[in-house]
Amino acid sequence: MNCIEVKNVSKRFAxxxxxxxxxxxxxxxxxxxxxxxxxxxxxxxLNIIANRIFADSGQVFVNGMPAIENDRAQSLLYLMSExxxxxxxxxxxxxxxxxxxxxxxxDLAYAQxxxxxxxxxxxxxxxxxxxxxxxxxxxxxxxxxxxxYILLDEPVxxxxxxxxxxxxxxxxxxYSTDPCTVILSTHLIEEAAGVVExxxxxxxxxxxxxxxxxxxxxxxxxxxxxAAAVDDFIRGKEIIGTDSLGGLKTAYILGALPEEEIxxxxxxxxxxxxxxxxxxxxx
Amino acid sequence: xxxxxxxxxxxxDQKRAILIYWLIIFILFVVIDGGISFFYNGSENSTTGSIxxxxxxxxxxxxxxxxxxxxxxxxxxxxxRKTLFCGRLLTTVSVALIMPVxxxxxxxxxxxxxxxxxxxVTDLPLYGAAYCGTExxxxxxxxxxxxxxxVLSLAVMAAGYFITILFYRxxxxxxxxxxxGVPVLLNIILPLLDIRFFHMAMTKTAARLMLFxxxxxSHLIITSILVCVVFCAASFLFMRRAxxxxx
Numbered sequence: 001m002n003c004i005e006v007k008n009v010s011k012r013f014a015x016x017x018x019x020x021x022x023x024x025x026x027x028x029x030x031x032x033x034x035x036x037x038x039x040x041x042x043x044x045x046l047n048i049i050a051n052r053i054f055a056d057s058g059q060v061f062v063n064g065m066p067a068i069e070n071d072r073a074q075s076l077l078y079l080m081s082e083x084x085x086x087x088x089x090x091x092x093x094x095x096x097x098x099x100x101x102x103x104x105x106x107d108l109a110y111a112q113x114x115x116x117x118x119x120x121x122x123x124x125x126x127x128x129x130x131x132x133x134x135x136x137x138x139x140x141x142x143x144x145x146x147x148x149y150i151l152l153d154e155p156v157x158x159x160x161x162x163x164x165x166x167x168x169x170x171x172x173x174x175y176s177t178d179p180c181t182v183i184l185s186t187h188l189i190e191e192a193a194g195v196v197e198x199x200x201x202x203x204x205x206x207x208x209x210x211x212x213x214x215x216x217x218x219x220x221x222x223x224x225x226x227a228a229a230v231d232d233f234i235r236g237k238e239i240i241g242t243d244s245l246g247g248l249k250t251a252y253i254l255g256a257l258p259e260e261e262i263x264x265x266x267x268x269x270x271x272x273x274x275x276x277x278x279x280x281x282x283x
Numbered sequence: 284x285x286x287x288x289x290x291x292x293x294x295x296d297q298k299r300a301i302l303i304y305w306l307i308i309f310i311l312f313v314v315i316d317g318g319i320s321f322f323y324n325g326s327e328n329s330t331t332g333s334i335x336x337x338x339x340x341x342x343x344x345x346x347x348x349x350x351x352x353x354x355x356x357x358x359x360x361x362x363x364r365k366t367l368f369c370g371r372l373l374t375t376v377s378v379a380l381i382m383p384v385x386x387x388x389x390x391x392x393x394x395x396x397x398x399x400x401x402x403x404v405t406d407l408p409l410y411g412a413a414y415c416g417t418e419x420x421x422x423x424x425x426x427x428x429x430x431x432x433x434v435l436s437l438a439v440m441a442a443g444y445f446i447t448i449l450f451y452r453x454x455x456x457x458x459x460x461x462x463x464g465v466p467v468l469l470n471i472i473l474p475l476l477d478i479r480f481f482h483m484a485m486t487k488t489a490a491r492l493m494l495f496x497x498x499x500x501s502h503l504i505i506t507s508i509l510v511c512v513v514f515c516a517a518s519f520l521f522m523r524r525a526x527x528x529x530x
Contacts, residue, residue: 054526
Protein backbone atom coordinates (compact mmCIF):
# COMPACT_ATOMS: atom_id res chain seq x y z
CA MET A 1 0.00 0.00 0.00
CA ASN A 2 1.28 3.45 -0.87
CA CYS A 3 1.90 5.38 2.31
CA ILE A 4 4.51 6.80 4.62
CA GLU A 5 4.79 4.47 7.54
CA VAL A 6 6.56 5.38 10.75
CA LYS A 7 7.32 2.38 12.95
CA ASN A 8 8.34 2.72 16.59
CA VAL A 9 10.48 5.78 15.97
CA SER A 10 12.24 7.28 18.97
CA LYS A 11 14.60 10.21 19.12
CA ARG A 12 16.36 11.83 22.05
CA PHE A 13 18.28 15.12 22.15
CA ALA A 14 20.48 15.05 25.26
CA UNK A 15 17.99 14.95 28.15
CA UNK A 16 14.93 15.64 26.00
CA UNK A 17 12.91 12.79 24.56
CA UNK A 18 11.72 14.36 21.29
CA UNK A 19 9.90 11.26 20.01
CA UNK A 20 8.93 8.15 21.88
CA UNK A 21 7.95 4.95 20.05
CA UNK A 22 5.96 6.84 17.42
CA UNK A 23 3.87 4.69 15.10
CA UNK A 24 1.99 6.42 12.30
CA UNK A 25 0.75 5.93 8.79
CA UNK A 26 0.22 8.75 6.31
CA UNK A 27 -1.99 7.37 3.58
CA UNK A 28 -2.17 8.27 -0.08
CA UNK A 29 -4.00 11.40 -1.23
CA UNK A 30 -5.02 12.84 2.10
CA UNK A 31 -4.30 16.13 3.79
CA UNK A 32 -3.03 15.63 7.31
CA UNK A 33 -2.76 18.21 10.03
CA UNK A 34 0.21 17.52 12.27
CA UNK A 35 -0.50 19.48 15.43
CA UNK A 36 1.44 19.91 18.61
CA UNK A 37 2.77 22.57 20.90
CA UNK A 38 6.25 24.03 20.54
CA UNK A 39 8.83 21.33 21.08
CA UNK A 40 6.25 18.53 20.86
CA UNK A 41 8.31 16.71 18.20
CA UNK A 42 6.54 17.69 14.94
CA UNK A 43 9.63 18.98 13.14
CA UNK A 44 11.75 16.14 14.51
CA UNK A 45 9.29 13.63 13.06
CA LEU A 46 9.26 15.35 9.65
CA ASN A 47 13.06 15.67 9.65
CA ILE A 48 13.44 11.96 10.34
CA ILE A 49 11.03 11.07 7.53
CA ALA A 50 13.01 13.33 5.15
CA ASN A 51 16.36 11.79 6.16
CA ARG A 52 17.69 15.05 7.60
CA ILE A 53 18.32 13.60 11.02
CA PHE A 54 18.49 10.01 12.18
CA ALA A 55 16.16 8.27 14.60
CA ASP A 56 17.71 6.52 17.58
CA SER A 57 15.47 3.55 16.91
CA GLY A 58 12.57 2.56 14.67
CA GLN A 59 12.09 2.77 10.92
CA VAL A 60 10.36 4.87 8.30
CA PHE A 61 9.03 3.44 5.05
CA VAL A 62 7.85 5.32 1.97
CA ASN A 63 5.69 3.16 -0.29
CA GLY A 64 7.25 0.13 1.40
CA MET A 65 10.84 1.28 0.85
CA PRO A 66 13.08 2.17 3.80
CA ALA A 67 13.33 5.97 3.80
CA ILE A 68 16.71 6.38 5.43
CA GLU A 69 19.56 6.97 2.95
CA ASN A 70 17.35 5.79 0.11
CA ASP A 71 17.27 8.09 -2.92
CA ARG A 72 14.28 6.32 -4.46
CA ALA A 73 12.17 6.69 -1.34
CA GLN A 74 13.27 10.27 -0.80
CA SER A 75 12.48 11.20 -4.40
CA LEU A 76 8.81 10.58 -3.53
CA LEU A 77 8.66 13.28 -0.90
CA TYR A 78 9.57 16.90 -0.45
CA LEU A 79 9.92 18.60 2.93
CA MET A 80 9.48 22.34 3.14
CA SER A 81 10.89 23.35 6.49
CA GLU A 82 11.18 26.51 8.50
CA UNK A 83 14.95 26.29 8.07
CA UNK A 84 16.19 27.39 4.64
CA UNK A 85 18.66 24.87 3.26
CA UNK A 86 19.26 26.58 -0.07
CA UNK A 87 22.50 28.53 -0.59
CA UNK A 88 21.89 32.14 0.41
CA UNK A 89 23.44 33.52 -2.76
CA UNK A 90 21.29 31.42 -5.05
CA UNK A 91 18.55 33.21 -6.98
CA UNK A 92 14.99 31.90 -6.78
CA UNK A 93 14.94 30.99 -10.46
CA UNK A 94 18.20 29.07 -9.92
CA UNK A 95 16.53 27.21 -7.06
CA UNK A 96 13.75 26.26 -9.50
CA UNK A 97 16.37 25.08 -12.00
CA UNK A 98 18.24 22.96 -9.48
CA UNK A 99 15.06 21.52 -8.01
CA UNK A 100 14.18 20.39 -11.53
CA UNK A 101 17.62 18.77 -11.70
CA UNK A 102 16.83 16.65 -8.63
CA UNK A 103 13.06 16.25 -9.16
CA UNK A 104 12.49 15.68 -12.89
CA UNK A 105 8.73 16.07 -12.40
CA UNK A 106 9.17 19.59 -11.03
CA ASP A 107 6.65 21.79 -12.85
CA LEU A 108 8.54 24.95 -13.77
CA ALA A 109 5.59 26.63 -15.46
CA TYR A 110 3.41 26.02 -12.41
CA ALA A 111 6.16 27.38 -10.12
CA GLN A 112 6.45 30.53 -12.21
CA UNK A 113 2.68 30.89 -12.22
CA UNK A 114 2.56 30.58 -8.42
CA UNK A 115 5.43 33.06 -8.08
CA UNK A 116 3.42 35.55 -10.11
CA UNK A 117 0.28 34.94 -8.02
CA UNK A 118 2.15 35.45 -4.76
CA UNK A 119 4.13 38.39 -6.16
CA UNK A 120 7.48 36.66 -5.67
CA UNK A 121 10.37 38.14 -7.66
CA UNK A 122 12.32 35.13 -8.95
CA UNK A 123 15.33 37.29 -9.75
CA UNK A 124 15.92 37.86 -6.04
CA UNK A 125 18.47 35.93 -4.05
CA UNK A 126 17.36 33.62 -1.24
CA UNK A 127 19.04 35.80 1.41
CA UNK A 128 17.21 38.91 0.15
CA UNK A 129 13.77 37.49 0.96
CA UNK A 130 11.76 38.56 3.99
CA UNK A 131 10.51 35.86 6.39
CA UNK A 132 7.14 35.81 4.64
CA UNK A 133 8.54 35.61 1.13
CA UNK A 134 11.05 33.00 2.24
CA UNK A 135 8.08 30.84 3.31
CA UNK A 136 6.29 31.62 0.04
CA UNK A 137 9.27 30.61 -2.09
CA UNK A 138 9.63 27.33 -0.21
CA UNK A 139 5.89 26.66 -0.47
CA UNK A 140 6.11 27.21 -4.25
CA UNK A 141 9.03 24.81 -4.61
CA UNK A 142 7.27 22.20 -2.47
CA UNK A 143 3.99 22.38 -4.39
CA UNK A 144 5.76 22.34 -7.76
CA UNK A 145 8.15 19.46 -6.97
CA UNK A 146 5.64 16.94 -8.30
CA UNK A 147 6.16 14.44 -5.49
CA UNK A 148 3.30 12.29 -4.17
CA TYR A 149 4.10 13.34 -0.59
CA ILE A 150 4.47 16.99 0.37
CA LEU A 151 5.55 17.74 3.92
CA LEU A 152 5.01 21.33 5.03
CA ASP A 153 6.54 22.37 8.33
CA GLU A 154 5.08 25.69 9.48
CA PRO A 155 4.38 26.82 5.91
CA VAL A 156 2.54 30.01 6.85
CA UNK A 157 5.32 31.35 9.06
CA UNK A 158 5.52 35.11 8.51
CA UNK A 159 2.76 35.17 5.90
CA UNK A 160 0.21 37.98 6.07
CA UNK A 161 -3.52 37.19 6.10
CA UNK A 162 -3.91 37.65 2.33
CA UNK A 163 -1.00 35.35 1.53
CA UNK A 164 -2.22 32.77 4.04
CA UNK A 165 -5.62 32.75 2.38
CA UNK A 166 -4.00 32.42 -1.03
CA UNK A 167 -1.83 29.56 0.24
CA UNK A 168 -4.85 27.55 1.45
CA UNK A 169 -6.62 28.27 -1.83
CA UNK A 170 -3.62 27.14 -3.88
CA UNK A 171 -3.23 24.04 -1.72
CA UNK A 172 -6.86 23.03 -2.29
CA UNK A 173 -6.56 23.75 -6.04
CA UNK A 174 -3.41 21.66 -6.24
CA TYR A 175 -5.00 18.85 -4.23
CA SER A 176 -8.11 18.78 -6.39
CA THR A 177 -6.28 18.79 -9.74
CA ASP A 178 -3.31 16.68 -8.74
CA PRO A 179 -4.12 14.65 -5.59
CA CYS A 180 -1.23 13.98 -3.28
CA THR A 181 -0.54 13.46 0.41
CA VAL A 182 0.06 16.68 2.28
CA ILE A 183 1.31 16.73 5.86
CA LEU A 184 0.72 20.18 7.26
CA SER A 185 2.44 21.00 10.50
CA THR A 186 1.12 24.27 11.87
CA HIS A 187 0.25 26.32 14.91
CA LEU A 188 -2.61 28.11 13.15
CA ILE A 189 -5.14 25.41 13.86
CA GLU A 190 -8.29 27.37 13.13
CA GLU A 191 -7.08 28.19 9.62
CA ALA A 192 -5.84 24.71 8.87
CA ALA A 193 -9.03 23.10 10.19
CA GLY A 194 -10.85 23.97 6.99
CA VAL A 195 -8.24 22.19 4.88
CA VAL A 196 -7.14 19.07 6.73
CA GLU A 197 -8.92 15.74 6.59
CA UNK A 198 -7.03 13.85 9.25
CA UNK A 199 -5.51 15.12 12.45
CA UNK A 200 -2.41 13.85 14.20
CA UNK A 201 -1.78 15.44 17.58
CA UNK A 202 1.62 14.98 19.09
CA UNK A 203 2.41 15.75 22.69
CA UNK A 204 5.81 15.41 24.34
CA UNK A 205 6.93 13.06 21.60
CA UNK A 206 3.92 10.78 21.74
CA UNK A 207 0.94 10.57 19.40
CA UNK A 208 -2.15 11.29 21.45
CA UNK A 209 -4.72 11.55 18.64
CA UNK A 210 -4.69 10.21 15.11
CA UNK A 211 -8.03 10.20 13.33
CA UNK A 212 -10.18 12.10 10.90
CA UNK A 213 -10.92 15.70 11.78
CA UNK A 214 -14.65 15.01 11.66
CA UNK A 215 -14.40 11.97 13.95
CA UNK A 216 -12.19 13.84 16.38
CA UNK A 217 -14.53 16.80 16.61
CA UNK A 218 -17.58 14.57 16.98
CA UNK A 219 -15.94 12.97 20.01
CA UNK A 220 -16.03 16.04 22.10
CA UNK A 221 -18.39 18.75 23.22
CA UNK A 222 -18.49 21.72 25.53
CA UNK A 223 -20.91 22.27 28.32
CA UNK A 224 -21.17 25.61 30.07
CA UNK A 225 -23.29 27.27 32.70
CA UNK A 226 -23.34 27.79 36.45
CA ALA A 227 -20.40 26.01 38.10
CA ALA A 228 -22.50 23.79 40.36
CA ALA A 229 -24.77 22.65 37.52
CA VAL A 230 -21.78 21.93 35.28
CA ASP A 231 -20.07 19.95 38.03
CA ASP A 232 -23.22 17.88 38.50
CA PHE A 233 -23.48 17.22 34.77
CA ILE A 234 -19.85 16.24 34.13
CA ARG A 235 -19.62 13.76 36.97
CA GLY A 236 -18.41 10.42 35.58
CA LYS A 237 -17.56 11.85 32.16
CA GLU A 238 -14.12 12.14 30.55
CA ILE A 239 -13.14 15.73 31.17
CA ILE A 240 -10.24 17.10 29.18
CA GLY A 241 -10.31 20.57 30.68
CA THR A 242 -12.32 23.27 32.37
CA ASP A 243 -12.40 27.08 32.37
CA SER A 244 -13.97 29.10 35.18
CA LEU A 245 -14.95 32.74 35.22
CA GLY A 246 -16.80 34.08 38.25
CA GLY A 247 -19.61 31.67 38.98
CA LEU A 248 -19.65 30.32 35.44
CA LYS A 249 -17.84 27.25 34.29
CA THR A 250 -17.10 25.63 30.94
CA ALA A 251 -16.11 21.99 30.72
CA TYR A 252 -14.60 20.25 27.70
CA ILE A 253 -15.69 16.65 27.49
CA LEU A 254 -14.49 13.79 25.34
CA GLY A 255 -17.23 11.38 24.33
CA ALA A 256 -20.43 11.16 22.34
CA LEU A 257 -23.11 13.80 22.82
CA PRO A 258 -25.20 13.02 25.90
CA GLU A 259 -28.45 11.18 25.33
CA GLU A 260 -30.00 12.46 28.57
CA GLU A 261 -31.87 15.71 28.78
CA ILE A 262 -29.62 18.75 29.10
CA UNK A 263 -30.68 20.87 32.05
CA UNK A 264 -32.14 24.19 30.93
CA UNK A 265 -29.47 26.29 32.64
CA UNK A 266 -26.65 24.54 30.77
CA UNK A 267 -25.54 25.24 27.24
CA UNK A 268 -24.12 22.53 25.03
CA UNK A 269 -21.94 23.24 22.01
CA UNK A 270 -19.54 21.38 19.76
CA UNK A 271 -15.81 21.67 20.33
CA UNK A 272 -13.82 23.49 17.72
CA UNK A 273 -10.46 22.06 16.73
CA UNK A 274 -8.42 24.75 18.42
CA UNK A 275 -10.24 24.37 21.75
CA UNK A 276 -9.94 20.61 21.55
CA UNK A 277 -6.24 20.90 20.73
CA UNK A 278 -5.59 23.32 23.59
CA UNK A 279 -7.42 21.15 26.06
CA UNK A 280 -5.79 17.93 24.89
CA UNK A 281 -2.30 19.33 24.94
CA UNK A 282 -2.68 21.30 28.18
CA UNK A 283 -3.94 18.39 30.24
CA UNK B 284 20.70 9.02 -12.07
CA UNK B 285 20.83 10.87 -8.76
CA UNK B 286 24.61 10.62 -8.75
CA UNK B 287 24.60 12.43 -12.08
CA UNK B 288 22.27 15.13 -10.71
CA UNK B 289 24.48 15.55 -7.65
CA UNK B 290 27.60 15.63 -9.83
CA UNK B 291 26.08 18.31 -12.09
CA UNK B 292 25.21 20.46 -9.09
CA UNK B 293 28.62 20.06 -7.42
CA UNK B 294 30.44 20.79 -10.67
CA UNK B 295 28.34 23.93 -11.13
CA ASP B 296 29.28 24.96 -7.61
CA GLN B 297 32.99 24.65 -8.48
CA LYS B 298 32.71 26.13 -11.96
CA ARG B 299 32.44 29.78 -10.97
CA ALA B 300 35.35 29.58 -8.49
CA ILE B 301 37.54 27.83 -11.07
CA LEU B 302 36.74 30.38 -13.77
CA ILE B 303 37.52 33.31 -11.46
CA TYR B 304 40.73 31.62 -10.31
CA TRP B 305 41.80 30.87 -13.86
CA LEU B 306 41.11 34.45 -14.96
CA ILE B 307 43.15 35.88 -12.08
CA ILE B 308 46.01 33.46 -12.70
CA PHE B 309 45.88 34.18 -16.41
CA ILE B 310 46.16 37.92 -15.78
CA LEU B 311 48.81 37.58 -13.08
CA PHE B 312 50.89 34.88 -14.65
CA VAL B 313 50.69 35.54 -18.33
CA VAL B 314 50.18 39.30 -18.59
CA ILE B 315 52.31 40.47 -15.66
CA ASP B 316 54.93 37.72 -15.73
CA GLY B 317 55.06 37.76 -19.51
CA GLY B 318 55.34 41.57 -19.46
CA ILE B 319 58.19 41.52 -16.95
CA SER B 320 59.98 38.87 -18.99
CA PHE B 321 59.58 41.05 -22.09
CA PHE B 322 61.52 43.92 -20.49
CA TYR B 323 63.86 41.81 -18.40
CA ASN B 324 67.44 41.34 -19.55
CA GLY B 325 68.63 39.04 -16.75
CA SER B 326 70.80 35.98 -16.82
CA GLU B 327 69.90 32.94 -18.85
CA ASN B 328 69.25 30.96 -15.64
CA SER B 329 66.09 32.91 -14.77
CA THR B 330 62.96 30.80 -14.69
CA THR B 331 59.26 31.34 -14.25
CA GLY B 332 56.46 28.87 -13.61
CA SER B 333 55.42 26.33 -10.97
CA ILE B 334 51.92 27.71 -11.20
CA UNK B 335 50.91 24.24 -10.00
CA UNK B 336 51.67 25.14 -6.38
CA UNK B 337 49.20 28.04 -6.53
CA UNK B 338 46.61 25.75 -8.09
CA UNK B 339 47.10 23.16 -5.35
CA UNK B 340 46.56 25.79 -2.65
CA UNK B 341 43.42 26.95 -4.47
CA UNK B 342 42.12 23.39 -4.70
CA UNK B 343 42.75 22.81 -0.99
CA UNK B 344 40.72 25.93 -0.18
CA UNK B 345 38.05 24.87 -2.70
CA UNK B 346 37.87 21.53 -0.88
CA UNK B 347 37.43 23.37 2.41
CA UNK B 348 34.46 25.28 0.97
CA UNK B 349 32.72 22.35 -0.69
CA UNK B 350 30.72 20.58 1.96
CA UNK B 351 28.12 22.52 3.92
CA UNK B 352 26.15 24.21 1.12
CA UNK B 353 26.17 21.12 -1.08
CA UNK B 354 25.17 18.87 1.80
CA UNK B 355 22.22 21.04 2.82
CA UNK B 356 21.07 21.47 -0.78
CA UNK B 357 21.33 17.72 -1.34
CA UNK B 358 19.38 16.85 1.79
CA UNK B 359 16.71 19.39 0.81
CA UNK B 360 16.40 17.62 -2.52
CA UNK B 361 16.22 14.06 -1.25
CA UNK B 362 19.79 13.10 -2.09
CA UNK B 363 21.35 10.58 0.28
CA ARG B 364 24.75 11.11 1.81
CA LYS B 365 26.09 8.14 -0.15
CA THR B 366 24.97 9.68 -3.44
CA LEU B 367 26.40 13.05 -2.45
CA PHE B 368 29.71 11.35 -1.70
CA CYS B 369 29.74 9.54 -5.06
CA GLY B 370 28.98 12.84 -6.79
CA ARG B 371 31.80 14.44 -4.83
CA LEU B 372 34.26 11.74 -5.92
CA LEU B 373 33.34 12.33 -9.57
CA THR B 374 33.64 16.09 -9.06
CA THR B 375 37.06 15.71 -7.42
CA VAL B 376 38.37 13.59 -10.28
CA SER B 377 36.93 15.98 -12.89
CA VAL B 378 38.39 19.09 -11.25
CA ALA B 379 41.72 17.30 -10.73
CA LEU B 380 41.76 16.66 -14.48
CA ILE B 381 40.58 20.13 -15.52
CA MET B 382 43.04 22.15 -13.45
CA PRO B 383 46.24 20.55 -14.82
CA VAL B 384 44.86 21.08 -18.33
CA UNK B 385 44.25 24.75 -17.52
CA UNK B 386 47.77 25.03 -16.06
CA UNK B 387 49.17 23.31 -19.12
CA UNK B 388 47.49 25.96 -21.29
CA UNK B 389 48.98 28.72 -19.14
CA UNK B 390 52.44 27.17 -19.55
CA UNK B 391 51.99 26.99 -23.31
CA UNK B 392 50.71 30.58 -23.54
CA UNK B 393 53.53 31.78 -21.29
CA UNK B 394 56.09 29.95 -23.40
CA UNK B 395 54.59 31.53 -26.49
CA UNK B 396 54.92 35.01 -25.01
CA UNK B 397 58.51 34.32 -23.87
CA UNK B 398 59.41 32.96 -27.29
CA UNK B 399 57.86 35.87 -29.19
CA UNK B 400 59.52 38.40 -26.91
CA UNK B 401 62.89 36.70 -27.33
CA UNK B 402 63.21 36.58 -23.55
CA UNK B 403 65.93 34.53 -21.90
CA VAL B 404 63.55 33.54 -19.10
CA THR B 405 62.57 29.83 -19.04
CA ASP B 406 59.09 28.56 -18.20
CA LEU B 407 59.36 25.62 -15.81
CA PRO B 408 56.52 23.44 -14.58
CA LEU B 409 56.53 22.08 -11.00
CA TYR B 410 57.77 18.66 -12.11
CA GLY B 411 60.77 20.24 -13.80
CA ALA B 412 61.56 22.55 -10.91
CA ALA B 413 61.42 19.64 -8.48
CA TYR B 414 63.14 16.88 -10.39
CA CYS B 415 64.84 17.92 -13.64
CA GLY B 416 66.06 21.51 -13.50
CA THR B 417 65.96 23.56 -16.71
CA GLU B 418 66.09 20.31 -18.71
CA UNK B 419 62.36 20.05 -17.91
CA UNK B 420 61.61 23.10 -20.05
CA UNK B 421 61.22 20.65 -22.93
CA UNK B 422 57.61 20.18 -23.95
CA UNK B 423 57.70 16.43 -23.27
CA UNK B 424 58.04 17.09 -19.54
CA UNK B 425 54.62 18.71 -19.44
CA UNK B 426 53.14 15.20 -19.60
CA UNK B 427 54.61 13.83 -16.32
CA UNK B 428 53.88 17.25 -14.85
CA UNK B 429 50.22 16.79 -15.80
CA UNK B 430 50.01 13.41 -14.03
CA UNK B 431 51.85 14.65 -10.99
CA UNK B 432 49.56 17.65 -10.65
CA UNK B 433 46.52 15.40 -11.16
CA VAL B 434 47.33 13.13 -8.19
CA LEU B 435 48.46 16.03 -6.01
CA SER B 436 45.16 17.77 -6.79
CA LEU B 437 43.23 14.67 -5.74
CA ALA B 438 45.13 14.57 -2.45
CA VAL B 439 44.74 18.25 -1.52
CA MET B 440 41.03 18.36 -2.44
CA ALA B 441 40.37 15.21 -0.41
CA ALA B 442 42.26 16.71 2.54
CA GLY B 443 40.33 19.99 2.36
CA TYR B 444 37.02 18.18 2.06
CA PHE B 445 37.80 15.95 5.04
CA ILE B 446 38.70 18.93 7.24
CA THR B 447 35.47 20.74 6.41
CA ILE B 448 33.35 17.64 7.15
CA LEU B 449 35.23 17.06 10.39
CA PHE B 450 34.52 20.63 11.50
CA TYR B 451 30.86 20.35 10.43
CA ARG B 452 30.43 17.25 12.57
CA UNK B 453 32.18 18.63 15.65
CA UNK B 454 30.36 20.61 18.30
CA UNK B 455 31.67 24.01 19.47
CA UNK B 456 34.04 22.53 22.02
CA UNK B 457 35.32 19.98 19.52
CA UNK B 458 35.98 22.72 16.97
CA UNK B 459 38.02 24.69 19.49
CA UNK B 460 39.92 21.60 20.62
CA UNK B 461 40.77 20.48 17.10
CA UNK B 462 41.26 23.99 15.66
CA UNK B 463 43.64 25.07 18.40
CA GLY B 464 44.76 21.69 19.72
CA VAL B 465 46.23 20.24 16.54
CA PRO B 466 48.52 23.25 15.79
CA VAL B 467 49.58 23.39 19.46
CA LEU B 468 50.27 19.65 19.44
CA LEU B 469 52.27 19.76 16.23
CA ASN B 470 54.16 23.00 16.83
CA ILE B 471 54.71 23.03 20.58
CA ILE B 472 53.96 19.81 22.43
CA LEU B 473 55.49 17.28 20.04
CA PRO B 474 58.69 19.30 19.44
CA LEU B 475 59.11 19.76 23.21
CA LEU B 476 58.56 16.05 23.86
CA ASP B 477 60.92 15.27 21.01
CA ILE B 478 63.70 17.44 22.46
CA ARG B 479 63.13 16.33 26.06
CA PHE B 480 62.63 12.59 25.63
CA PHE B 481 63.51 11.43 22.11
CA HIS B 482 66.66 13.38 21.23
CA MET B 483 65.02 14.77 18.06
CA ALA B 484 64.28 11.27 16.77
CA MET B 485 60.71 12.24 15.84
CA THR B 486 61.84 15.29 13.85
CA LYS B 487 64.53 13.28 12.08
CA THR B 488 62.02 10.53 11.21
CA ALA B 489 59.52 13.09 9.90
CA ALA B 490 62.24 14.79 7.84
CA ARG B 491 63.40 11.44 6.46
CA LEU B 492 59.81 10.54 5.59
CA MET B 493 59.27 13.85 3.79
CA LEU B 494 62.53 13.47 1.91
CA PHE B 495 61.57 9.95 0.92
CA UNK B 496 58.18 11.12 -0.37
CA UNK B 497 59.67 13.99 -2.36
CA UNK B 498 62.74 12.05 -3.51
CA UNK B 499 61.22 10.56 -6.65
CA UNK B 500 58.09 11.37 -8.66
CA SER B 501 56.87 7.80 -8.16
CA HIS B 502 57.07 8.17 -4.35
CA LEU B 503 55.16 11.43 -4.52
CA ILE B 504 52.49 9.97 -6.79
CA ILE B 505 51.95 6.86 -4.66
CA THR B 506 51.85 8.93 -1.46
CA SER B 507 49.34 11.35 -3.00
CA ILE B 508 47.08 8.47 -4.02
CA LEU B 509 47.30 6.97 -0.53
CA VAL B 510 46.54 10.34 1.08
CA CYS B 511 43.55 10.76 -1.23
CA VAL B 512 42.19 7.29 -0.43
CA VAL B 513 42.62 7.76 3.33
CA PHE B 514 40.96 11.18 3.39
CA CYS B 515 38.12 10.07 1.10
CA ALA B 516 37.42 7.05 3.32
CA ALA B 517 37.53 9.21 6.44
CA SER B 518 35.25 11.79 4.78
CA PHE B 519 32.69 9.12 3.98
CA LEU B 520 32.76 7.79 7.54
CA PHE B 521 32.08 11.28 8.90
CA MET B 522 29.56 12.19 6.21
CA ARG B 523 27.34 9.12 6.52
CA ARG B 524 26.00 10.23 9.90
CA ALA B 525 25.99 13.99 9.23
CA UNK B 526 22.70 15.68 10.07
CA UNK B 527 21.11 19.02 9.34
CA UNK B 528 21.89 21.29 12.26
CA UNK B 529 19.67 24.07 13.51
CA UNK B 530 21.05 27.37 12.19
